[in-house]
Amino acid sequence: MGDMTRIDKNPRTGGNAVEVRGLVKHYGSTKALDGVDLDVREGTVLGVLGPNGAGKTTLVRCLSTLILPDAGHAVVAGYDVVRQPRQLRRTIGLTGQYASVDEKLSGWENLYMIGRLLDLPRKKARSRADDLLERFSLTDAAKKAAMDYSGGMRRRLDLAASMIGSPSVLYLDEPTTGLDPRTRNEVWDEVQRMVAEGATVLLTTQYMEEAEQLASELTVIDHGRIIARGGVDELKAKVGGRTLQIRPSDPSELAAMARALRETGLDGVAGAQAVPDEGLLYVPILSDEQLTAVIGLLGTRGFSLAHVATALPSLDEVFLAITGGKTTATETIPQEVAA
Ligand SMILES: Nc1ncnc2c1ncn2[C@@H]1O[C@H](COP(=O)(O)OP(=O)(O)O)[C@@H](O)[C@H]1O
Ligand SMILES: [Mg+2]
Numbered sequence: 001m002g003d004m005t006r007i008d009k010n011p012r013t014g015g016n017a018v019e020v021r022g023l024v025k026h027y028g029s030t031k032a033l034d035g036v037d038l039d040v041r042e043g044t045v046l047g048v049l050g051p052n053g054a055g056k057t058t059l060v061r062c063l064s065t066l067i068l069p070d071a072g073h074a075v076v077a078g079y080d081v082v083r084q085p086r087q088l089r090r091t092i093g094l095t096g097q098y099a100s101v102d103e104k105l106s107g108w109e110n111l112y113m114i115g116r117l118l119d120l121p122r123k124k125a126r127s128r129a130d131d132l133l134e135r136f137s138l139t140d141a142a143k144k145a146a147m148d149y150s151g152g153m154r155r156r157l158d159l160a161a162s163m164i165g166s167p168s169v170l171y172l173d174e175p176t177t178g179l180d181p182r183t184r185n186e187v188w189d190e191v192q193r194m195v196a197e198g199a200t201v202l203l204t205t206q207y208m209e210e211a212e213q214l215a216s217e218l219t220v221i222d223h224g225r226i227i228a229r230g231g232v233d234e235l236k237a238k239v240g241g242r243t244l245q246i247r248p249s250d251p252s253e254l255a256a257m258a259r260a261l262r263e264t265g266l267d268g269v270a271g272a273q274a275v276p277d278e279g280l281l282y283v284p285i286l287s288d289e290q291l292t293a294v295i296g297l298l299g300t301r302g303f304s305l306a307h308v309a310t311a312l313p314s315l316d317e318v319f320l321a322i323t324g325g326k327t328t329a330t331e332t333i334p335q336e337v338a339a
Contacts (some may be wrong), residue, residue, distance in 0.1 A: 017042045017061065017169050017200035022072035025058050025195045025224075032058040035072065036223035040169075040217075045191075045201040047215030047232075048079045049208070055202035055224040060173045063202070066096050077169050090118075095158050095175055103147040104295060107138050107157050110146055118165045125259030132160040136190060152183030161192055170194065176210060188213050244283040244291060249304040251279040260301050266293055285310060 018040035025033040032055045034182040040046040049058050061067045063074055065085035074081045079088035094100075102109050108129050115125030133139050136156040146157060155175065162170060172191065176184040191214055195201055205211055211218055211232065218233060220234050222227040228235065248257060258281055261269040271284040285291050292308070298305060 011067070015042055016040060018046070018202060020063070020072070021075040023059070023062060023074055024071040025055075025062060025069050027066065031224045033062065033069070033072075036221070036224070036226055037224065038219050038229070039200050040200055040233050042200050043195075043198055045195055045203055045215045047204070047211035047218045048202065048203070048204045049205060049211055049218055049223055050221040054221045056221060057173055058203070058224075060094070060171045060204060061222070063094060064171060065089055068132055084286075090165060091168050092168040093162035094167065095162040095170070095172045100145045100161060101154065103159055104145060105147065106143050106145055106160060107133060107153075108161075109143040110157060111160060114161050114164045117135075120164075120338045128164055132163055136160045150192050151179055152186055155179060155183065156190065163194070167199070169200045169202070172201060173205055174206065177206065184210070194328065219338065242285040242291075244285045244294060245307075245309045245311060246281040246283065246305055247279055247300070247307040249283070251276065252282055254279070257281050257298060257303055260293060260303070263296065264293075266290060266297075269294065309322050 006271070016039045018038070018120055020036055020038045023033050023036040034054070034055075034303055036059060038046065038048075043084060048056055048059065058067070062069045063081060064077055065081055065088055076088050078089040079085075079091065081088060102113070105113065111129035112125050117129050119127060128137075133142050136159065138153060138156060139158065141153060144153065149157060159172075159175070159304045162172075175191070176187050179187065181240070188210070190202065191203070195214075201214070203211070203214055218228075218230060218232055219226055220235070244321060246257070248254060254276055258272045258274040260281065261281075267290055269282045269287040269290075274280075274281045275282065286296075295305075297306065
């Protein structure tokens with residue numbers, strides 16, 4: 001998935017919407033940004049991955065003209081962040097980890113106010129507020145105070161607010177941190193829609209899965225430095241894919257299950273490993289189709305499964321893999337066994 005929304009409308013002539021070279025920002029002895037280079041191609045999503053304190057927000061703040069870099073330079077939509085802040089601000093949208101929404105105002109009032117602050121005429125600000133509330137499925141809550149919005153509604157309002165000035169470049173700074181999975185999906189849908197309509201997005205996240213869903217290119221940042229970059233698949237390959245963990249109802253069937261899988265010749269199942277001590281069968285998973293096929297096949301062969309889970313490579317693993325360490329930590333997401 002994702003490829004449909006990663007259409008670069010003008011792959012030959014499309015330049016970089018964001019160009020960052022040697023960006024440095026110090027806070028006392030903390031090197032929040034320690035010489036960052038990156039490009040975001042027009043009409044694409046760059047995922048900037050990094051743990052807490054990596055420098056993601058500092059990067060976004062520099063690129064939004066909210067703070068001045070100590071060294072290096074950055075150009076966004078053709079405007080220099082230091083020399084042309086006013087012009088630059090008109091072409092960007094910013095959705096922060098900490099929303100810029102006024103709690104006491106209604107959703108509609110928030111959007112209208114921001115439109116007026118951006119110098120939109122009253123009528124235009126009004127229609128823009130209406131349109132965006134509709135688009136983010138907030139029309140029913142238009143008159144409700146933002147403080148009475150759910151977490152997901154707040155995030156959608158925040159996204160809508162960042163869209164008021166029809167920005168060509170959007171910064172999304174950890175847009176789903178702290179959201180439940182369902183709400184996270186709603187936000188992802190909106191972002192994908194914006195990108196399908198041609199926006200360029202710089203997305204910071206701590207979630208591999210989010211980066212996978214939304215970004216075509218990834219940059220991994222830690223301690224203010226870029227430690228890896230590449231396509232999503234490229235980076236995933238470095239870390240290793242998902243692993244399916246299967247616990248049969250009858251542990252003595254482990255070996256037979258592994259054999260049955262290997263005999264099918266399905267992609268990836270050659271790596272199936274039975275670990276009798278744990279009572280588990282581990283199968284490397286390369287695609288959702290393969291995952292479905294493996295579970296289906298075991299059912300057809302009459303094996304009874306007590307528990308099935310997939311283990312994703314965690315961000316820790318990404319960093320460990322990138323820095324040459326051993327990969328041990330895994331984030332296990334239990335999945336229901338298909339009936
Ligand atoms: N205003 C500030 N004053 C002092 N230190 C800061 C400030 N903002 C960020 N830092 C420090 O800079 C580093 C990078 O922070 P930040 O950019 O917020 O990281 P991230 O967004 O990736 O979590 C951290 O060590 C953080 O403590
Ligand atoms: Mg941050």
